[in-house]
Amino acid sequence: MAVLEAQNEPGGTVRSDRGVHPDYVSDVLSAFYPLAAASPVLARLDLAAEGLRWSHALRVLAHPLLDGRCAVLERRVQDTSAGLAQFAGADAEAWDSMYGTWERIGPDLVKALFTPFPPVRAGLRLARELRAAGGLRLARNLTLPVRRLGEEEFAGEGGRLLLTGNALHADLTPEAAGSGGFGWLMSMLGQSQGFPVPVGGAGALTAALVRRLRRRGGVLRCGERVASVVVRAGTAVGIRTARGETVDAHRAVLADTSAPALYRELVGEEHLPPRLVRDLERFHWDFATFKVDWALTGPVPWTARGATGAGTVHVADGVDGLTRFAAQLAMGHVPDAPFALMGQMTTADSSRSPSGTESAWAYTHVPQRIISDAGPDGITGQWSAGEQEAMADRVEKQVERFAPGFRALIGARRILAPPTLQALDENLHNGAVNSGTTALHQQAIFRPTPGTGRPETPVKGLYLASAAAHPGGGVHGAPGANAARAALRRYGLHRLFHRAQKV
Secondary structure, eight states: OEEEESSSSSOTTOOEEEEEETTEEEESSOOOOHHHHHOHHHHHHTGGGGTOOEEOOSEEEEEEOTTSOEEEEESSHHHHHHHHHTTOTTHHHHHHHHHHHHHHHHHHHHHHHTSOSSOHHHHHHHHHHHHHTTTHHHHHHHHSOHHHHHHHHOSSHHHHHHHHHHHTTTTOOTTSTTHHHHHHHHHHHHHHHOOOEETTOTHHHHHHHHHHHHHTTOEEEETOOEEEEEEETTEEEEEEETTSOEEEOSSOEEEOSOHHIIIIIIIOGGGSOHHHHHHHTTOOOOOEEEEEEEEESSOOOOSSGGGTTEEEEEESSHHHHHHHHHHHHHTTEEOSSOOEEEEEHHHHOGGGSOTTOEEEEEEEEEOSSOOEESSSSOOOSOOOHHHHHHHHHHHHHHHHHHSTTSGGGEEEEEEEOHHHHHHHOTTSGGGOTTSSOOSGGGSGGGSSSTTOOSSBOSSBTEEEOSTTSTTOSSSSOHHHHHHHHHHHHHTTOGGGHHHHHHO
């Protein structure tokens, strides 16, 4: 097996460096991995045998408020419940009940999510558990907008904040159908698995995968951009590199690329059904991403004490602030008070920076196509140096509101605007980190286009193995595993798949 990587190092969105400050390890793109911790795909790989170790912050996640209160997702469910009871007494029982439902259906739900659609075997088990856990009423809850779900389940603001902030880890808005299900999923994963990080940096996860690949005889070739898929008689028979080399595929080609790039650039419309070509015109990217990395000389001085010790911090003016942020994005406006999803990496893994300091980052979203700036800086989306600095300052000012003195701790910073993210990984189209929207209209049988939902493509022997395929974005390995199973099934080798993973 040969893996060709366009970049000069492996990892895609899973890598780390010392590019902000030589004494600080910074995760360049992804950082926290609840989906990896829950993934049966990665569990079968036994990456601990390749040296991968996980670390956890004292607290999983926090959402501070300006009045000093803080909704906290703790490591233990009873501690989370006790904290939510400070917002409203009945909310402790509400959280316990929600987690009890997760304990009943969570394992089967994860298995169903991480298998090809439709998930026949896992789906049957899940259907049985759903009936026992409330059936249609639970299904209704999972399709609710997260604002509505929070209002129905919690009397106070704390539980609503946890659900809504977690829903906005994707490009879902508080009023979007299905955002309640995603917010619940991420909250329950955080409660059951935590938001772990690889010890030493995100790159440690990639390094473990590379060691396993090579130990099993695989070849990794970095700096090898694929220019096209070689198609003969409707079948993928190899690839051609940008340098003109042809690499034959003895069994299959697995493409870890965005769907538009695969079909339009690597395959070509002449090999595709007209319906698919037309559907690509309606492909819906997720929001663009703007990220800032910091080397801080001290811990973040949160006014709300509950945010201290949390690996992940959501920075926004409550649920209404999140709705306002999402509405500005929907209108094509750069938000004036951006929701910042922030990581305190030394808090989660003490090896990331010197004692008493903090390696930190925050990202926010901006529209794919900017129409105007809701703030005072006139940001147009050209992302000149001035626009990048202005947006980074805007993010920092938002954090400063909740942590006075934060900006005085910044020893160094790095800005990753949407074009920079795309340059680091071409799958991140203008900073879109999920290879397409997480909204219901582009999930399951609609992902990446209607009528698909599986890794097979119209070209025989070619399989979509990226986050553009079901089940979508996140570091969990499911799209690649699904593509591998499909390729092996073509040759009657799929029964060996699980056995081979364990070798």
